[in-house]
Amino acid sequence: MKALGKEVTIVMVEDDEGHARLIEKNIRRAGVHNEIVPFADGTSALDFLLGKDRSGEASIGRYLLILLDLNLPDMTGIDILEKVKTNPHTKHLPVVILTTTDDEAEIKRCYDLGANVYITKPVEYESFANAIRQLGLFFAVLQVP
């Protein structure tokens, strides 16, 4: 997965270690071998994405794809989505919501805020793996700027 000839880095914001591991395993099985930078909470993820000063300048020139869980211990994924999509330096970054939450209002809210894809983590593992594999296909056609 490349953008303008550069390798895209996958930023995974996921507090559950098990989920993070399963997502990683399935992404790799789908044949995606990009670097994955994991974050277990919202604060450290924002530190990385927008910088400690939250200006977003830290992401200038980066090619990132964000995998975002909504249920984080210190803030909601929606807070992160909102901050990323309103910052001029990060709003173009594709964001994939990957979460256990299947609330209709929440899904709509995420799309309204500019989420690119919303995937519900199914308890059934076959579907889970399938969803991640489809995500791999999505990555393959995705034009990351």
Add this chain to the structure above:
Amino acid sequence: MQTVNRKIKQTAILLLLGATLLAILAGSSTFISFRSNAAFEKTIAERQLRRTAADLLSALQDAETGQRGYLITLDPAFLEPYQGARTRIPELRAALEQRLVMDPRRGEDLLAELDALIDLRMGLIETTLEAAGAGDVPTARAIVGQGQGKPAMDRVREVLGEVIAASDIRTSALVSVQGRMNRWLQVASVLGGIAMLAVVGSAFVLLARQLRALRAAEDQLRRLNVGLEGRVQQRTEDLMRANQEVQRFAYIVTHDLRAPLVNIMGFTSELETALKPLQAYVLADGETVTEDNIRDARLAAAEDLPEALAFIRSSTRKMDGLINAILKISRDGRRELKPERVDLKALAEQAAASVAHQLGETGGEAQIDVKVPPLVTDRLSVEQALGNLVDNAVKYASPGRPLRLKIRAVPDGPRMVRIEVEDNGRGIADTDHERVFELFRRSGSQDQAGEGIGLAHVRTVVRNLGGEITLRSVHGQGSTFTLHLPVDLRAVLETVRT
């Protein structure tokens, strides 16, 4: 309401009394006027008796005058008064007899004497007139000269005078009776007027009081109605809030339980996947085992299997933890509250003492300022709430500065107190002010151990006491948690029961 009823009763009794008095007065007035009427009628009868007596005397004198004139002149014109008197005398005598019933003293005797005298006198007159008519004037004059007529006539005058005098005495007595009756009647009218005024007045007062009572009752009803609507509104809001909380709670619980479940299912499948290369190697049974087979089997045995097992175990433990936390919150909600006198100052000092060691290590300090009398509340609940808040203050102190912990308690209206726990710790971002009270949710960087249960627990406990917890905080500067608690828990439990 009681006094109004009593007043109405009093007025009604007054009204009844007035009406009774009025009836008595009306009765006596009627009686008096009957009496007065009777006296008046008697007076008229006495007048008639008097006139009849006088007329009788005058008729006799007329007869005498006629006799004398005729005897002197022999002019028959003088016989006219005699003739008129002769016809009038029996009529008048009959009338006198009839009217003499008024005179209780004299009746038969008087009439008999009077009859005799009249007969005698009239007989004498007749005899003389007959004699004169026959031309024998000297005989007639001789009879007159005998002087029999005069004493009879004098006696008649005497008798009739007595009748008149007696009638006059009775008349004056009747007049005085009538005067008395008139005065009584006047008194009765005045009293009647007063009684009437009293009755009308008390009826008016009664009506006014009843109207006032009615209006007061109406006002009270309206107020009660408004109060009732307000209470229904309040209860509905409470119920809606509770319902939303239950939904939010159920949402959080199901989603938080689902997360470890995803892990368990996922790593069970990973376990299966890892089992395949292992089986291919271990259960080869004579088939050729390739280098790849061996490498995959070793990888599965060394990494995939232990990793999957570790995640399954940790996820199971996490689920157990979640379930226990839910049970704890649920138990707190069901615990029987024991209202007792609780000295907040002692409780605050105890909470501060429990963290004194940590405070001492970092050069921090605690200030306690309790300005409320002891509450009546559940000791354990307040102890847990305060303890949790103080623990949090220590746990989330800002690393750069010593902790300044302040516990204040001030009255908040007559029925509530405010207990504030203020720190100068790392603070909570605006977006998380509501979220920190939710189950399993935490704010800020996750550099401290914890499950996100403490504040959810405090909120449950405080709401059980009929109170509320609020938060003021500036990120990076500090937080102030405020417990709003009722002064008397018994009153709260009372309203909940009713």
